Amino acid sequence: MSLRERKKQRTHEAISNAAIALFTDRGFDRVSITEIAEAAEVSRRTLFAYFHTKEDLVIHRFSDHETEAGDVVRTRPEGQSPLAALRAHFLDGLRRRDPITGLNDVPEVLALYRMIFDTPSLTARILQFNEGAERALARALTGTKGFPPRIARLAAAQIVAVQWTLARDNHEMIAEGMSAEDAYPAAVAAAELGFSLLENGLPAGSGKAPQS
Incomplete structure (x- = not known):
């Protein structure tokens, strides 16, 4: 993969891992998109560029x-x-x-x-x-x-x-x-x-x- 593709993959994994960790710790419905974005150190806009819905973070x-x-x-x-x-x-x-x-x-x-x-x-x-x-x-x-x-x-x-x-x-x-x-x-x-x-x-x- 190119450097750009590797960077995108790392961002995707960081968002996913942050979301799963928060969901597992506190429950899916008790975690907000803003909290996931902050934990992954990305903006909400960036998060939605990778995952269109909150459910997609799991599925x-x-x-x-x-x-x-x-x-x-x-x-x-x-x-x-x-x-x-x-x-x-x-x-x-x-x-x-x-x-x-x-x-x-x-x-x-x-x-x-x-x-x-x-x-x-x-x-x-x-x-x-x-x-x-x-x-x-x-x-x-x-x-x-x-x-x-x-x-x-x-x-x-x-x-x-x-x-x-x-x-x-x-x-x-x-x-x-x-x-x-x-x-x-x-x-x-x-x-x-x-x-x-x-x-x-x-x-x-x-x-x-x-x-x-």
Whole structure:
């Protein structure tokens, strides 16, 4: 990178780190933009040049993952189905304790997830993030054999929903006191089940209402 680009990256990181530190210490809603700008030693105008909303100061930590599923589909090995590629990628993420899978017990990651789930505006913003992930995955699926546009959109919505549900369940296991190592077998089993349902469909069931 050029000197200018490196400087911009350092400023971006300084603002982000200052914001996360303040949010973790005092809570998202109790910290003002002015306080974040002062802690990062930048002006409010500079802060908004890097982050358009207060919520973006948190959700940007996931930004690299917004197009990840679509990238996995586009770069999968020849002969491998999109779903098989996504399954293998998610399982690899569990092995690496990738924070996006929820299977990570690093205190900073736990605090970030907790803040998102405890703050309505951040929860709403992560849903927008998931919608972006759906669109990126749908674009990658469209044109793949067996995925005309409508099926691609429906498949992308289901896949992103399953992955996010798995991540949230993994986080909840760890938030309740399990280590990532102890939670790993259950996380793998849940992922296998989730991708099996995506591949084979939901069980038909009996069609009868459950007995009370």
